Amino acid sequence: MMRRALVTGGSSPIGSAICRRLATEGHEVLVHAHGNLGRAEALAAEIDGAAFACDLTDVPATAAALEGLLAAGPIQILVHNAGTHDDVPLAGMSEAQWRGVVDVTLTGFYAALRPLILPMIGTRWGRIVAISSISGLLGNRGQANYAAAKAGLIGAVKSVSLEYASRGVTANVVAPGIIESPAVAAAMPRERIAELVPARRAGRPEEVAELVAFLASERAAYISGQTVAVSGGLG
Template identity: 55%
Template sequence: MTAAVPRRALVTGGSGDLGGAICQQLATDGLHVIVHANGNPARAQQVVDAIHHAGGSAETVVFDVADGEATRAALAALLDGGPIQVVVNNAGIHDDAPMAGMAEAQWKRVIDVSLHGFFHVTQPLLLPMARTRWGRVVSVSSVAAVTGNRGQSNYAAAKAALHGASKSLAREMASRGITVNVVAPGVIEGQMTHDAFPPEVIKQLVPAGRAGRAEEVAALVGFLCSDAAGYVNGQVIGVNGGMA
């Protein structure tokens, strides 16, 4: 008897702290993981190497999710190898400033990556996914999309838009065995958090009194991408230590 071919999962922004943890979780769960990067392909390759070292299956792909044409071309090449049944939209950027002092380019670039990137990546994968009658779409948002955050009107707007888009897409695709959910992390350990949130600030902001770990977010993403989560659909789930 031949072994079953593993489902393929695409994780955008897979070279970052959180993205890398999600990639490793999905690989541990038996998926073939396509680790996406844009600015740091070497770090994406390190994630792939770590997955291979642990006995998993993975490869890299490089493109800018904000560039629709480049994204469609990259996905077409991947789809030549069969459908991608799991997509985790994790790519996102910060470019913080109070709106009164925010440049138009800051507003548009953040929304281009998080929101337009969601469309550019997810839309071409839907029909091939639907033909298999099984699929998982998970987008990584932020507690800022729920509560707001000073200096992040662009980021909060982009991530909050994912909530509405995902709830609508969940209704469209549910009859095809496809679920669409959002995970909204709070303060999560990593280089960006280390620079922006000293420990005393975290204790004030987070009822749990600590930053979350990337692995804690990845565990939830892994569950939502599993067969066991087939009836969890159209949800926005916080991982924020009680912040919201």
């Protein structure tokens, strides 16, 4: 059955894989962007979806953008993938570095979900998937802001799951480990990844997308409030 799905941060490497996978499931995919609408539009054209832009840290502006999208009908699948990192040890971390990372990931989850949730539960069917990180489970040096934001998603999702499971809405967390991307390739040699990860390789964005697609499907109707790592055994 075709449903409307929204993916925040939809043109990133993991976001793009999720959008493509949800499209293969037959869903209409709305690709969110912030700084690179052109890339989101190209992806949307490829998968016969639609792209839009808003700043998730601006809650009123996000609400206005989503209300416009809801005019065409409820959005029953939300994948909150948008995030950023600004790594520095806590002693040297500015307030702007803390707030910038927490606002995109954690406030962004609230900003994206709140306008969608009442129309979603009105249909008695919904899927919410938040993309956290292995850093949210284990912590990581230089990432107190990022780890706090990603761990916060887990608590938020568990609470949302308790609130709406009786309405046919599930909420789960996917926590990727080291996943192939240009940024990872630049920052971490393959040899170092092999040392850190029991599977001795980085994951592929498509491997994250497979789990997201499953959690967003009818097949996962009895799974809610869970956090699943896609990490090759790390953690």
